[in-house]
Amino acid sequence: MHTRTTSPPSPMARQQTVALCAVLAAAYVLLGRLTFAVSVEYGNVTSVVFAPEGVALAFCILFGPRVAPGIVLGQVILSLWSGPSLLGGMFIGFTNAAEGVLGGWLFRRWAISPLFNRPRDVALFVAMVFLILQPVSATGGVLVLYLLGAIPADIIPAGWAPWWVQGLQKPLPSLDLVPSAWVHWWIGNSVGQLLVAPLILAWSETPATRASATGGLDFALSAGGIALVAALALSGFPTHPLLLLAVTYFLLVWIGLRRGLRGITLANVLIGAAVTWAGASGEGFMSHLTVADRLSNVGFFVAAACIVSLMLFAMFEEREILIARLTRLASWDSLVELHNRRYFIETAEREVAASQRYGRDLVLLMLDADNFKQLNDRHGHAAGDAALKMIAHVCATVARRSDVTGRIGGEEFALLLPQATLEAGQILAERLRAQISATPVPVGAALNLHVTVSIGIARLGGRENLDALMGAADKALYAAKRAGRNRAALAD
Structure with missing residues (x-):
């Protein structure tokens, strides 16, 4: 035991x-x-x-x-x-x-x-x-x-301090x-x-991502809205409680959308403090009510505002999460954790158009795993999947933040390098080739494989669109294959 x-x-x-x-x-x-x-x-x-x-x-x-x-x-x-x-x-x-x-x-x-x-x-x-x-x-x-x-008072001995019982x-x-x-x-x-x-x-x-993305105007409007609700609650201006509650709901929903969870919870506390003071002091919009009714209204007002604002915030957040998830599914290759062909093509077309408009350099690299069919046939599809994941990981690691990466075919990958010269593209291609060939792919408990890639490099130059650029890089890729694989070749 x-x-x-x-x-x-x-x-x-x-x-x-x-x-x-x-x-x-x-x-x-x-x-x-x-x-x-x-x-x-x-x-x-x-x-x-x-x-x-x-x-x-x-x-x-x-x-x-x-x-x-x-x-x-x-x-x-x-x-x-x-x-x-x-x-x-x-x-x-x-x-x-x-x-x-x-x-x-x-x-x-x-x-x-x-x-x-x-x-x-x-x-x-x-x-x-x-x-x-x-x-x-x-x-x-x-x-x-x-x-x-x-507790009967007479059980306490005379002269004994009763504070510990009676308070x-x-x-x-x-x-x-x-x-x-x-x-x-x-x-x-x-x-x-x-x-x-x-x-x-x-x-x-909660990280303050949404709040940091909004400007000073949003902050000023949020603060002004909270001050307005507090003023209506505390002032002698005749305000119907339901009207004040409706204004509060609208304000809290807007703050939740613009300032996130931090903003909406802080707004709830500030507004709740103002309403609580109005109810307890008998001032403001509840001055005509009895003490019991005022305190009951305070509890209902604050609880309703918190529940409704948090629930609406959660509904909007869940919708945003669902949209982000669907967007990722539509643009992401779940096997290799890299952008898929659709996303790559759409993004690359925008980059090509921008490069042509502003006369900037742009280079495309196309990679293809060497002898991939033999690897699948000999070691199984699990080994092939592991090799593809390794290649994708190296591509994502080597690429710059501004580069566009994607898996565009079965064992074919592409990197688009905005504002990169042909020399810079060659250097990056050599880094990719060397790192991929040096990275082992584990197969089973005691076997590691090494995979190589062939790379085609093409510069946008005078080519008219993305199709022409990809066609040139693809020809260079197969020239590298014919030359012996595990190398990079330049397009004509």
Whole structure:
């Protein structure tokens, strides 16, 4: 019987874990205090965005269960500062830590992408938050508050500091408050995870390719749109909530298309902060509503905006991925991982036209594997495929970034060299020939083959089009074959 032993974590790994837990605990406390400063009901329950839950979930997804102590520590400190008690904070902290670890495990188990580039990812994430994680957190947290509230005051000895049980704020005093407190806890924590976790994941995982491709005008328009929505939410201008929500949807979709996932998650947080403040303060477009209605509208507004914007973003991203995949299938040779004949011809025709228009040099190399039929007959098609892959890899390695490469036939390849002289084409052809002949092709466990190629070189010069250029290179290729193979020949 074999036992598997695991080495203890290195000092550096332990230091990193401690640092992560410290950062998580600090963020948990500061964001929790900020949330409680906006709205607190039932002693320690908030129905507005409870951002610490989003930070905790994102850390568990990114770093795994090792950051769970940071959640417990953050909740304990938050409870001592503004929560039910030290005892309650410990139990709530353990509940939230377990819920965060479960969320990280489910995120990985369900293969949810932090890029949120498929509707499936968004749907699973939303379901995980609303239907699994927050029912766990709300049940555990509200149960702790109720049990603390049920402790008779006379069991605490006289002169004994009651803060570790009673805390700075009162726990739930009666059972009839439990259902309402549970709903508020569930809403606040769910919206916090839905709003904050995708932001942290986006800025941790997503390269800013789309944002860097857009200009300053797009950034200015995005910032101006967010400022406009925030102003409408906070100002006294009479704005119907549904109209504001519609404007927000349009803005978030536009930002998602122009600025990517980073932009859309940041916009969600900024707009969510403005709407939350309007609901909690009673200012702006919800000033005519009661406190309960305002807080309910805040939760609905922020959750709806996040879900709709992320889902639409995912739908557009999935469409882009599908288009890119189809484009690649139409232009790529899947066997040798090189462009196919169709792509090569279309691109080469554009390069030839540009070279003729601007009077630039252009050279074409055409390669053909020597004795390829004999190789297939003797060693099988698997060996032939391996030889073709090796030739394609060498072509892609030797070619310049501006060159066009492709497989244009069974064992025939081509390289188009824009703005290259005939001398430069000869040098590149010799490098190709030498590297291909020196690169072994593994066949089986103990046999390596060496393959050679013949190369035809033609310069565009006065030739009228791509067909003429390819015809000249093809003649030079077969001249190299007749001269003994494994060599390059110039076209007339």
